[in-house]
Every structure is written in C-alpha cells, then in structure tokens.
Amino acid sequence: QVAATCFIALLIGLPWLAWLSSSTILAMIDAFYRAGALVFGGGHVVLPLLESEVVQSGWVTPDSFLAGYGAAQAIPGPLFTFAAYLGAEIGTLSVPLLGAALALIMIFLPGLLLLVAVLPYWNSFRRLERAQSLMRGANAAVVGILGAALYQPVWTSVVVGSSEFALALTGFLLLSVWKLPAWAVVVILAAGGVVITL
Structure with a gap:
C-alpha cells in the first residue's frame, strides 16, 4: 500500500512541483520519473518519451541524444541506463555526475515502487482471464510504440x-x-x- 501510494503521489505531485517552481532540477526529476512510470514493455518504448522531454525542451541537442542512444545500444544492460547519459548531458547542474545519478534513480524508481506494490498480488492477478487479455493488449500496443520509436526519432534523423x-x-x-x-x-x-x- 505504501509503495503504491508513493508511486501515485510522485506521479501527480512532481509535475505540480515542477510547474510551480522554476527549478530545472525539479523539472528534470519530474521528466525522468514520468518517463519511467509511463513505460510498459521494453526499454525502447521510453525513447519517444525521453526525446520529447529532453530534446524538445532544449536540454539536449538531437545529435547528442542520438549519439547517446547509439552508445547505449553497444553496451549490455537495460536501455533505461541511457537516462544517466542524458542526466549528465543536460548540464543544468554544476556536477554532471549528480545529474546522471538523479536521472538514473528517477527513471528506475517508479518500476521499483510498482514491483513492491504489485508483487504480493501478482500470481493471483495474472491467472484472471481479463488480466491476461489486458496484458495481450498492452503487448500489442508496445509493438506499435516500438515501431514508432524506431521511425521517430531514430529513422527520420539518421x-x-x-x-x-x-x-x-x-x-x-x-x-x-x-x-x-x-x-x-x-x-x-x-x-x-x-x-x-x-
């Protein structure tokens, strides 16, 4: 219950705090938390969300975004670690390592909170026929989002x-x-x- 409450409170509260404040750090924390919270399926699904947050806001140039994405593809591990590169690249903090750590923590935090909240109920939930239908529908949507992520920003830019x-x-x-x-x-x-x- 506590983890689910924290997940929802941060998802609703961070955008308000970022909107009320002129702090780029708060805006960055909100952007990476939302990107991690709204992604279902695989790491590549997060690309359009991250691109809209960091490139369209002017924090990172399109070339830097694609260079970081290319480097992230070459190393093992989840694509979410790409957030560390983006956090360091944003450059609003005097210490790039701090930006990298904040971005990495915030993109992984929603998944961790959801895992803790759902894990006790998962086995009984996934046996429900409606739950299986929901997951099949979500997986189909992920395929479409992956195709969109391949096309924009990767294909159209490269x-x-x-x-x-x-x-x-x-x-x-x-x-x-x-x-x-x-x-x-x-x-x-x-x-x-x-x-x-x-």
Whole structure:
C-alpha cells in the first residue's frame, strides 16, 4: 500500500512541483520519473518519451541524444541506463555526475515502487482471464510504440539518403542473419558512417 501510494503521489505531485517552481532540477526529476512510470514493455518504448522531454525542451541537442542512444545500444544492460547519459548531458547542474545519478534513480524508481506494490498480488492477478487479455493488449500496443520509436526519432534523423539506408540495412542483416554481437555491429556501422561522410 505504501509503495503504491508513493508511486501515485510522485506521479501527480512532481509535475505540480515542477510547474510551480522554476527549478530545472525539479523539472528534470519530474521528466525522468514520468518517463519511467509511463513505460510498459521494453526499454525502447521510453525513447519517444525521453526525446520529447529532453530534446524538445532544449536540454539536449538531437545529435547528442542520438549519439547517446547509439552508445547505449553497444553496451549490455537495460536501455533505461541511457537516462544517466542524458542526466549528465543536460548540464543544468554544476556536477554532471549528480545529474546522471538523479536521472538514473528517477527513471528506475517508479518500476521499483510498482514491483513492491504489485508483487504480493501478482500470481493471483495474472491467472484472471481479463488480466491476461489486458496484458495481450498492452503487448500489442508496445509493438506499435516500438515501431514508432524506431521511425521517430531514430529513422527520420539518421536515414536521410540511400547511403544511410544501405548502412542501416547492412546493420539489420549483420544482426538478424549473421548474428553478430551488437557491439561489433555498432563498431562496423560507426566505421561505415565515417566512410560515407568522406
């Protein structure tokens, strides 16, 4: 009960506090908490939310956002750790490490609160037929959101010509057909990006 109350209180209260205050730190805390709270499915679903919060607000440039996303793809672990890069990149704090820590804590906090709140009831809940229907519907929605995240901001920002399309297709084939590890594909495509800009 306490965890669920904290989850809802922060989800409702943080936007009000950020709106009432001119503090960029509060606005950042609110943005990352909401991004973590409103995501269901997988880490890539958070991309459009983060992009709208940090790029459209002017905190991070589109190029920096995409560079950080590319680096996050090359390392193991959940995509939510991308928030640490964004928090450090925002630069409103004198210590980038503090921004990184705040962003990382706030994006993971809602999931942790929900886990603690739901875990005692999960086994009985997931056996309900309506709950299974809800989860199937949510999973279908996640597929659509993932497609949207691939298209905007990634595809529209990166694939601007036939050379970029060929590079993207090569990366897809390297991952799906030849089963190369993600880090190797990132290195190969980075080299290919350098070549096509020469």
